[in-house]
Amino acid sequence: YQHRAAFPADFLWGASTSAYQVEGAWNEDGKGPSVVDMLSHPEGTADFRVASDHYHRFEEDVALMAEMGLKAYRFSVAWSRVIPDGDGEVNPAGLDFYRRLIDALCRQGITPIVTLYHFDLPWALEQKGGWLNRDTVEAFVRYARLLLSEFGDKVPLWLTINEQNTMILHPGAIGVPPDRELPDKKALYQQNHHMMLAQAKVFALCHDAFKGLKIGPAINTTSMYAETCKPEDAIAAHNWETLRCWSFLDVAVHGRYNALAWAYLQDRGIAPAMLPGDAGILQQGKPDFVAINYYSTATIAASRGDGNDVSPRAGDQQIMLGEAGVYRPAENPWVGKTPYGWVVDPVGLRLTLRKVCERYGLPILITENGMGAPDKLEQDGTINDDYRIAFLEAHIRQMQLAISDGVDLMGYCPWAAIDVVSTHQGYAKRYGFIYVDRGEDDLKALSRIRKRSFWWYKDVIAKNGNSE
Numbered sequence: 001y002q003h004r005a006a007f008p009a010d011f012l013w014g015a016s017t018s019a020y021q022v023e024g025a026w027n028e029d030g031k032g033p034s035v036v037d038m039l040s041h042p043e044g045t046a047d048f049r050v051a052s053d054h055y056h057r058f059e060e061d062v063a064l065m066a067e068m069g070l071k072a073y074r075f076s077v078a079w080s081r082v083i084p085d086g087d088g089e090v091n092p093a094g095l096d097f098y099r100r101l102i103d104a105l106c107r108q109g110i111t112p113i114v115t116l117y118h119f120d121l122p123w124a125l126e127q128k129g130g131w132l133n134r135d136t137v138e139a140f141v142r143y144a145r146l147l148l149s150e151f152g153d154k155v156p157l158w159l160t161i162n163e164q165n166t167m168i169l170h171p172g173a174i175g176v177p178p179d180r181e182l183p184d185k186k187a188l189y190q191q192n193h194h195m196m197l198a199q200a201k202v203f204a205l206c207h208d209a210f211k212g213l214k215i216g217p218a219i220n221t222t223s224m225y226a227e228t229c230k231p232e233d234a235i236a237a238h239n240w241e242t243l244r245c246w247s248f249l250d251v252a253v254h255g256r257y258n259a260l261a262w263a264y265l266q267d268r269g270i271a272p273a274m275l276p277g278d279a280g281i282l283q284q285g286k287p288d289f290v291a292i293n294y295y296s297t298a299t300i301a302a303s304r305g306d307g308n309d310v311s312p313r314a315g316d317q318q319i320m321l322g323e324a325g326v327y328r329p330a331e332n333p334w335v336g337k338t339p340y341g342w343v344v345d346p347v348g349l350r351l352t353l354r355k356v357c358e359r360y361g362l363p364i365l366i367t368e369n370g371m372g373a374p375d376k377l378e379q380d381g382t383i384n385d386d387y388r389i390a391f392l393e394a395h396i397r398q399m400q401l402a403i404s405d406g407v408d409l410m411g412y413c414p415w416a417a418i419d420v421v422s423t424h425q426g427y428a429k430r431y432g433f434i435y436v437d438r439g440e441d442d443l444k445a446l447s448r449i450r451k452r453s454f455w456w457y458k459d460v461i462a463k464n465g466n467s468e
């Protein structure tokens with residue numbers, strides 16, 4: 001049915017970024033390097049060392065966010081900016097930057113939503129084994145305690161780990177270590193287990209020591225369609241939805257491994273080693289809400305068994321690849337695609353919200369959704385991103401239908417508040433409401449220019465999401 005409920009009065013119309021994709025200042029004021037600073041990135045794309053220079057221009061950026069009417073801004077803290085080696089000395093200048101940013105947001109009435117860790121593990125921890133080393137769990141808890149106690153009075157909403165599933169399923173997604181092999185699956189699922197423990201401990205810490213704050217996981221979550229009504233295709237699609245989404249969220253919310261996922265891990269000999277007490281740690285931590293990053297749906301078919309299951313098609317999101325002998329990606333004739341080949345499926349967002357609501361019964365926050373496109377700065381200084389407006393508008397209408405379905409939706413933070421460096425395509429591929437004038441190598445003036453979508457989103461927010 002098509003009844004459209006109104007958006008709640010306190011709905012958090014926001015936008016997102018992450019530290020390493022927006023800040024720059026990669027080695028300033030005592031910041032330590034992170035894995036992203038040290039990995040090698042595709043040739044010809046901008047590196048992350050200057051990014052959008054937000055570190056030096058955050059006041060201007062926050063003023064633009066306020067002008068747009070944002071109610072919330074979701075950003076991440078660079079762990080190695082506040083603790084340069086990840087588990088040693090605290091860097092006061094790093095804390096000071098985030099204090100000034102948070103204060104600037106609060107002065108404008110914009111709710112800060114903080115992600116503790118968005119892909120940028122401190123390089124010093126990576127050198128000691130990264131998430132494969134169990135000591136990283138305690139380093140993360142200590143880091144979280146620091147941020148919660150420094151900023152808990154001004155930041156009501158917290159996210160633990162951004163897209164843990166992307167990091168585990170596609171370890172090359174954030175770059176490749178020079179002269180090193182990517183970890184094998186057994187190592188990856190051990191890393192995953194350690195991240196799950198770290199997350200559960202931080203959920204528990206937050207609730208025990210910082211009453212009133214809310215915290216949740218942020219998983220890239222989507223829905224899968226079976227290519228046909230052939231039962232084997234349905235099983236393959238269900239396998240993939242479970243392995244890609246629910247296996248991560250089930251541990252985060254229910255504090256135990258998903259049965260199907262655990263059977264899969266055991267069958268392949270890649271289940272993580274659990275120490276006595278681990279099951280109890282996972283049980284201790286419960287989130288207050290579920291944050292999801294939603295971009296696309298995928299369509300999955302049964303393996304043909306001919307060795308062609310893992311066949312990335314040009315432009316496909318890496319996270320949609322197949323797995324040999326298990327399932328293969330298929331085409332969906334009913335959905336669109338972005339210029340980068342990502343599936344565009346607004347109805348899939350409604351479906352995903354329904355499923356997350358039904359499965360977990362918690363409020364949901366959309367922490368990412370957006371369209372990457374090669375925006376063009378016209379001679380007259382405008383950026384006419386009507387395609388982005390159409391994309392976001394369609395997703396907002398489906399969110400509204402999901403609210404009518406009974407989903408408790410807290411807010412919407414599209415990717416991205418401002419142009420950021422994309423994980424793979426530098427500044428060729430943009431997502432922001434605010435254009436950052438720079439090329440891959442040519443930094444130009446890094447000036448900020450309002451895109452057409454800026455004015456459109458301002459209007460959406462002013463009308464609390466009503467299209468009339």
Ligand code: BG6
Nearest residue numbers: 018162163220372421422423424
């Ligand atoms: C999400 C990440 O998966 O997708 C972001 O959390 C990322 O960090 C975004 O930028 C868009 O992906 P890409 O590859 O187009 O930058």
